[in-house]
Amino acid sequence: MKLARSDRGSQTRELLLATAERLFAEYGVEGVSNRQVSEAAGQSNNFAVGYHVGSKEDLVVAIVRPHAASIERRCGEMVAQLPDSPGLRDWVSCLVRPAVEHLASLGVPSWYARFIAQATTHPTFRRLVVGEAFASRSFQRCHEAMFRLVPLLPEEVRRERDDMGRLMLVHICAERERALQEGTASPHSTWESTATGLVDALVGLWLAPVTARW
Amino acid sequence: MKLARSDRGSQTRELLLATAERLFAEYGVEGVSNRQVSEAAGQSNNFAVGYHVGSKEDLVVAIVRPHAASIERRCGEMVAQLPDSPGLRDWVSCLVRPAVEHLASLGVPSWYARFIAQATTHPTFRRLVVGEAFASRSFQRCHEAMFRLVPLLPEEVRRERDDMGRLMLVHICAERERALQEGTASPHSTWESTATGLVDALVGLWLAPVTARW
DNA sequence: CAGAGACTAAGTCATACGCCTTAAAAGTCA
DNA sequence: TGACTTTTAAGGCGTATGACTTAGTCTCTG
Structure with a gap:
């Protein structure tokens, strides 16, 4: 089934969202780069936010x-x-x-x-x-x-x-x-x-x- | 007298403060770098804020x-x-x-x-x-x-x-x-x-x- | 099981950043 | 006038950024 495959991806996405929410609350929305979010979420790919979510505006909305x-x-x-x-x-x-x-x-x-x-x-x-x-x-x-x-x-x-x-x-x-x-x-x-x-x-x-x- | 000397400096300082206030209101405090403030105020020295005011915290307080x-x-x-x-x-x-x-x-x-x-x-x-x-x-x-x-x-x-x-x-x-x-x-x-x-x-x-x- | 598609790891690149240095200009005062 | 201080101009240095590429891994499906 398709769930399991998309599961890993959506888990990562949700981890990114949760991490971003926390970092934004702690240091300000502009004070945190998408790169920092990706790395704080344990993603080696510093473009993980870009891949899973998009721009910072997309991230905020998400x-x-x-x-x-x-x-x-x-x-x-x-x-x-x-x-x-x-x-x-x-x-x-x-x-x-x-x-x-x-x-x-x-x-x-x-x-x-x-x-x-x-x-x-x-x-x-x-x-x-x-x-x-x-x-x-x-x-x-x-x-x-x-x-x-x-x-x-x-x-x-x-x-x-x-x-x-x-x-x-x-x-x-x-x-x-x-x-x-x-x-x-x-x-x-x-x-x-x-x-x-x-x-x-x-x-x-x-x-x-x-x-x-x- | 001493006024004339410190005048040029304090005028520049006030120009920097006014510029920073405007840019911060428009784009967010974290969304604007001290460098941008210096340049938007027409200072060729991109470290003008650092020289006249100090850190970003000092700038906000000022x-x-x-x-x-x-x-x-x-x-x-x-x-x-x-x-x-x-x-x-x-x-x-x-x-x-x-x-x-x-x-x-x-x-x-x-x-x-x-x-x-x-x-x-x-x-x-x-x-x-x-x-x-x-x-x-x-x-x-x-x-x-x-x-x-x-x-x-x-x-x-x-x-x-x-x-x-x-x-x-x-x-x-x-x-x-x-x-x-x-x-x-x-x-x-x-x-x-x-x-x-x-x-x-x-x-x-x-x-x-x-x-x-x- | 083999291959397609989704996802992650790792790293490149040009740009912009903060911080700092140097040198010239402007202004002060003996 | 000439020594001295303050202010501005110009730019260098190492680092972090966003955007992107490539290579490899994982998972399901046919």
């Missing part, structure tokens, strides 16, 4: 994709179990918890949160990554449902607070991931507490009064 | 310092003009507006917000930059005053929301700076509106109810 899929799946499941006429807090939870629980499922140390924080902040990888990681169906649906529950906001403020929410989710997760690796707290309680804190904060953010402008 | 000083000055002035028994919103404004007004004063295009967003996200430059940019006296004072007005928060939540506020300030300013460069909105109204939006959001964040954990 790292994001499976994580995004897992989060999307969790998000879909959570939406399906929502009570009748869910409130703002329910929808916010559907945006926060799938991502946090995915990170929790990775164990310690995980690297994805720090990787994604950097990638979304980088001027050239930004578009690529945001499109890949935040454009899923369930995610979109939660956003729309959420907007309907805060109907008083002008479009501009809505967009602004949406940005704020995304930034908080990404970067707070990155900081917790770092703290978790350095510290002594139990992973589960830390991630659970992070999710609760984020949901509280995001609800407060969306419900904050709006000062008129101009 | 870029931050004057901006941080300007923001600190504005913050001090704003605190001095605060009304008697200022409210939460007043102290939040003292944390947000000095930074935003400093960015507005730079004109369009400015690069500092995007630079600082990346630098504070980078795993190795993080400590360096956060210490330099957010550790000023007036800033600390505003924080403490703010905390006294939200006394119910557990220490952990306080710290968490403090992180959130800092992240929002930095990254939202970076997004606005980018939008401003690409878009057509008048700079003043955009920055003013950004400040208002941030203050609204941060007040909402600090006043958000806290769910018990564990």
